[in-house]
Amino acid sequence: MKTIGKNILNVVLRSMLISRYFCFFLLLFFSGCVAFTAWFDPKPAGVPNFRDMPTEASKTILPDYWIEPPDIISIEALHLVPKDPYVLRVFDIVYLNVLGMLEEEPIIDNTFSIEPGGTIQLGGSYGSVKIDGLSLRKAEERIKDHLMASLGEPVVTMRLVKMSDIEQIAGTHLVGPDGYITLGSYGRVLVSGLTIPECREAIELQLSKALEHPQVAIDIFSYNSKDYFVIFQSVAGGEQVLRFPYTGNEDVLRAIANCNGLTPNASKRIWVARPIGNSHKPIILPVDWVDVTAYAGTHTNYQLLPGDRVFVVEDRWVTTDGVLARIIAPMERVMGFSLLTASVLTRYYGHVMTGGGERGLYNTGTYR
Numbered sequence: 001m002k003t004i005g006k007n008i009l010n011v012v013l014r015s016m017l018i019s020r021y022f023c024f025f026l027l028l029f030f031s032g033c034v035a036f037t038a039w040f041d042p043k044p045a046g047v048p049n050f051r052d053m054p055t056e057a058s059k060t061i062l063p064d065y066w067i068e069p070p071d072i073i074s075i076e077a078l079h080l081v082p083k084d085p086y087v088l089r090v091f092d093i094v095y096l097n098v099l100g101m102l103e104e105e106p107i108i109d110n111t112f113s114i115e116p117g118g119t120i121q122l123g124g125s126y127g128s129v130k131i132d133g134l135s136l137r138k139a140e141e142r143i144k145d146h147l148m149a150s151l152g153e154p155v156v157t158m159r160l161v162k163m164s165d166i167e168q169i170a171g172t173h174l175v176g177p178d179g180y181i182t183l184g185s186y187g188r189v190l191v192s193g194l195t196i197p198e199c200r201e202a203i204e205l206q207l208s209k210a211l212e213h214p215q216v217a218i219d220i221f222s223y224n225s226k227d228y229f230v231i232f233q234s235v236a237g238g239e240q241v242l243r244f245p246y247t248g249n250e251d252v253l254r255a256i257a258n259c260n261g262l263t264p265n266a267s268k269r270i271w272v273a274r275p276i277g278n279s280h281k282p283i284i285l286p287v288d289w290v291d292v293t294a295y296a297g298t299h300t301n302y303q304l305l306p307g308d309r310v311f312v313v314e315d316r317w318v319t320t321d322g323v324l325a326r327i328i329a330p331m332e333r334v335m336g337f338s339l340l341t342a343s344v345l346t347r348y349y350g351h352v353m354t355g356g357g358e359r360g361l362y363n364t365g366t367y368r
Contacts, residue, residue, distance in 0.1 A: 053285060054303035056251045062305075064195040068225035069175045073191065073199065077170040079215040080207070082163060085135035090114050091164035092132075094139075096122075098147065099155040111161055125150070136160060169207070172221045186210060196220070223247060226306035230255050232263055233314040236322025250304040252287050262312060269313035272302050 054060040067073065088094070091114060098108040105124040112120040118132025122143075129146045131139040136158055144156045168184025175181055179192025189206045191199045200218040207214035226246040233239055244250075244258055252272060256262060272285040291297035304310070 055298050056253070056301040056303065057298040059249070059251075059303045062248055065220065065223075065226075067175060067191050067194050067196070067199055067220070069177050069179060069192060070224045071175045071220060072172050072222035072224065073175065073181065074172050074219045074221040075170055075203065076217040076219075077166055078217055079213065080163065080166055080169065081212045081214075082160070083210060083212050085137070086160060086163075088114060088132050088134055088136070088139055088160075089164050090116055090118055090132055092160065093162040094120070094136075095159050095161050096120070096143070097157045098143075098151075100151050100153065102151065122147075169216070175225075183207070228255065228304045228306065228308045228310070230259050230310045230312070232259075232266055232312045234265065234322070235314060235319045236326055246304070246306045251301050252304065252310060253292055253301050255304060255310050256312075265315055265318045266312045267315045271311055272304065273309040273311055274305060275307050 093111055093113050095111050096108055101107055105126070108122055108126070112122075114120055114132055117130070119128040119130045121128045126147060129143050131142060134142065140156045140158045143158070144154060147154045147156070165185055169186065173181040173183075175191060179190050180188040181191055182188050183203070183206065186207055186209075189202050191202060194202060196218050200216060203216055203218065204214050207216070223245060227243050228246050228250060230242045230244070231239055232242075240263075242259055244255065252270065256270075262268075268289040270287040270289050272287065274283040274285065276282060285302050286300065287302070288297060288300045291299075292301045
């Protein structure tokens, strides 16, 4: 049993010795390569173009805004008149005037809301009348028939004051993933890819199916579809990507300020990568960070556009340290496992780390 233990110990010790030399060789090799390559920043595709680029001191006016999901648009109803004949609905508000009333009863000359159930309350002893689902003319006739029992020949005049459906049109509307907004009972309208004037025309065209010459006002309530990005490079820990909604007045300095400044591991090498249509080569705009911050320079503090990427390069020493840590970590695990194995075998088979397991080899006392 002891012979088997000694053989196992010898194999473990030799493997530990070989692994140490091998790890040392790999450490020198990779540290040299990484230290050399870590001095070079990534080189993105594209050719710098500095001509006519908008900056902090000379910002440009952006073209018409294209509505896309998930923007939120606001609709204001300016002129919404239903086509004749209009069918009354619950929560519509109508004006009602009745001539020939009894002296002891209250006068009917006011606005009335059609209550749930489709009725309006006339007040006094006149009770209620159900008028929902009727046109204005038929509603007048029904009210007149209802009042003839007590008034003889009343004169009834009714007109529509406010449609309940107007609440389905006016207000804020979220552009869905399919590019449509919902106008309640008036249907859905495709607005994705349209400018604000085009969106207004599309909505008015949809409403004209049920309304007479509708007019609405359109505005963007929330700009959600246009973004720009700030990317902090990290070779060992993974890049950090931050997304911010685009409002039209952003530049590089404001973008970094939105991130609470540069991270401790970031360098001062910064550029803006701007995509161009379907081209696979973006425009690269290097930023002189010291000039922008310390000397209030504006010629490299570029105005950002939707889709821009502000790329911040990681400090080269931090990059080298992170890459070396990832390379050395597996070696540390192997060496730690070897040391743990040797420690366990030493406990059961003698002083392995001081010369083997033979009793009394390095001392004259009794081995315990």
